[in-house]
Amino acid sequence: xxxxxxxxxxxxxxxxxxxxxxxxxxxxxxxxxxxxxxxxxxxxxxxxxxxxxxxxxxxxxxxxxxxxxxxxxxxxxxxxxxxxxxxxxxxxxxxxxxxxxxxxxxxxxxxxxxxxxxx
Amino acid sequence: xxxxxxxxxxxxxxxxxxxxxxxxxxxxxxxxxxxxxxxxxxxxxxxxxxxxxxxxxxxxxxxxxxxxxxxxxxxxxxxxxxxxxxxxxxxxxxxxxxxxxxxxxxx
Numbered sequence: 316x317x318x319x320x321x322x323x324x325x326x327x328x329x330x331x332x333x334x335x336x337x338x339x340x341x342x343x344x345x346x347x348x349x350x351x352x353x354x355x356x357x358x359x360x361x362x363x364x365x366x367x368x369x370x371x372x373x374x375x376x377x378x379x380x381x382x383x384x385x386x387x388x389x390x391x392x393x394x395x396x397x398x399x400x401x402x403x404x405x406x407x408x409x410x411x412x413x414x415x416x417x418x419x420x421x422x423x424x425x426x427x428x429x430x431x432x433x434x
Numbered sequence: 435x436x437x438x439x440x441x442x443x444x445x446x447x448x449x450x451x452x453x454x455x456x457x458x459x460x461x462x463x464x465x466x467x468x469x470x471x472x473x474x475x476x477x478x479x480x481x482x483x484x485x486x487x488x489x490x491x492x493x494x495x496x497x498x499x500x501x502x503x504x505x506x507x508x509x510x511x512x513x514x515x516x517x518x519x520x521x522x523x524x525x526x527x528x529x530x531x532x533x534x535x536x537x538x539x540x541x
Binding site for chain 1: 466470472477478483521525528530532533534
């Protein structure tokens with residue numbers, strides 16, 4: 316079964332850092348691009364970042380550019396999101412999602428991990 | 435950036451109703467549009483991609499249409515399991531902008 320499972324969420328103070336992980340299984344991880352999408356409480360979905368299968372191409376939303384870094388370890392079948400200089404407005408559920416091959420829509424989603432930025 | 439406008443934001447309907455949700459793009463995105471269903475406390479689930487292609491395992495009562503800037507998601511006969519929030523997403527470029535969502539609630 317194709318699955319992705321996020322971890323690493325938690326409570327962090329404004330200005331702090333957190334690293335999210337996403338473990339993949341059931342598919343050839345290195346073949347597929349991956350994305351992070353977040354959702355603040357009661358709000359809609361917001362694309363955060365995308366990385367190519369090889370890891371050599373990355374994209375970021377303007378709201379996180381320069382503060383967040385997406386990366387992957389294909390040998391460990393794991394996706395990461397390093398989040399620095401966190402702000403209250405980064406508080407959200409963060410979903411890891413597998414991209415469909417060759418496209419930018421997401422066909423498999425994890426259950427999400429919650430990030431709370433508060434003092 | 436491509437902006438996606440979904441309407442309505444809330445829709446009240448009864449079991450058995452035909453339901454239509456509209457998504458408009460601020461510029462042409464050809465057929466690069468996906469629809470997702472999200473239930474409370476759950477992750478989004480892919481329903482439709484390439485504007486009208488049904489994802490494997492999704493019931494045939496769901497259908498999508500449109501191209502360019504105007505798209506629709508139709509549920510031919512609303513079932514109890516379909517009460518949820520639906521999002522469109524453009525994927526003409528990497529940013530994959532989402533619409534704000536349409537909540538389908540019980541009338």
